[in-house]
Amino acid sequence: MAECLENPGIGEAAAAIERAWRRKESCVIAGTCRVIYEGRAKSFLDWGDRLLVLKNDGTFIVHKPSGNNPANWMRPGCDLHLSDEDGVLVIRIESKKPPETMRVEVRELFFVSSSKLHDGTNLVQVGTEADLAEFIMQNPSIIDPDFVPSNLEEQTKYGFLDVYGRMKSSGEAVIIEVKRYNADLSAVSQLRRYVERVRNLSGKEKVLGFIAAPAITKNALKMLLDFGFEFRRVEPPERLVPESRNQRRLLSEYYSSEKQ
Amino acid sequence: MAECLENPGIGEAAAAIERAWRRKESCVIAGTCRVIYEGRAKSFLDWGDRLLVLKNDGTFIVHKPSGNNPANWMRPGCDLHLSDEDGVLVIRIESKKPPETMRVEVRELFFVSSSKLHDGTNLVQVGTEADLAEFIMQNPSIIDPDFVPSNLEEQTKYGFLDVYGRMKSSGEAVIIEVKRYNADLSAVSQLRRYVERVRNLSGKEKVLGFIAAPAITKNALKMLLDFGFEFRRVEPPERLVPESRNQRRLLSEYYSSEKQ
DNA sequence: ACACCAAGCAGCAAT
């Protein structure tokens, strides 16, 4: 099932990686390497110890021993080529579209571990911006007692709008830009764009603009008010901070929500 | 140096991970697991085979056997806690700020590999937007034969302006928003914001706005022209090798050695 | 600490 080599030689390691790749296994290499990337940009990473992750779909990821993000990577669908150049293991990874290449030179190896991995399940997520928009649709009075959200068809004729509707009494169009976190200047710009678009397309003179978010930056609020728009504070529907007690209950909660 | 376990039992694996963590080694686990994350959002990943990467700085990353991005992750600085719950290895990862938790249950293990990794060198990169802005500063005629870029201090006076200057003959202010790729609607919004800001702050009536990029989307071009701005096509220079910074010297050394 | 912005952004859905 799994195959691990501790402190292998170049040839040994190359054979193991080649084998894993041919068998469509996932493979992790730890070693001292340097990396050259050329594609949409160019980069060079000088000698150091890293983790190299090779997936069977042609994904290749270089991780430094600290930090969240990879130092270098190649997206799924790459080709792999291994060679021994003067005692250095050279891994070339190539992508056709976009045209990119990565060259990893490994001069010392700590381990090469590989295993066939099966995974048919996908991540289930809650707490996104779409969830917040849905919450506003269900609770329109958060925006205004007079606000009535529209159906989706009416929205789509104006393009991508987070939440769209109108004021019941006046019939004025209402556009709401929803942000999951602190709304900033670009959120206001976005709202402004949408408002102008709806004004043009509908011919309505009066289009009201709102930003609904947990918070808004000072400058963004100023810009918002300058344009005659309004801010509505909206807390996310669920408490997302972790509870210390009874972690297991949460798991069963996920299960029941999965089952539905 | 390196330590690998193939198909270990729960207790064995827990001991190895604990040991790696205590020794500040980087550790990779392959196994069948499910993952619950709660923090800025919530997610649940049902049973499947994954790679788990634990770094000594408290980074924890869950990779599915395909795809570029991690399914789940915890950023640097987390605490780790291991336990055996009814024959299932439970890895709890906790972050204080922001308050987040991840719970990984591993019911089968393929390998646990760890090694102490040292890496003092950082990535050197060229071909960013800043490089393109620098190129325009050096070659202002790309924008207009009459365009004279200002020095860097003047750039920062109004905030984050990519390139700022004026027309030599008329004295009109010029603002250039630089994009490394296809300029889109948000790029035009950004330019518009900057132009309005400079108009307000400087009292200048005439402020010219440009987008300099390799390309621009259709709608973005329409919006750009509607506002009276202009587009300038700018291809990134063939050779992006900079000279000033010490770190960057490494890259130019590489390139010149490659070219021979 | 906050605000703002680029990113080899990635990935996804709608056109």
Added chain:
DNA sequence: ATTGCTGTTTGGTGT
């Protein structure tokens, strides 16, 4: 295929 936009965005820089 392109466009537009979200993201547990991340990471960096300037105030």
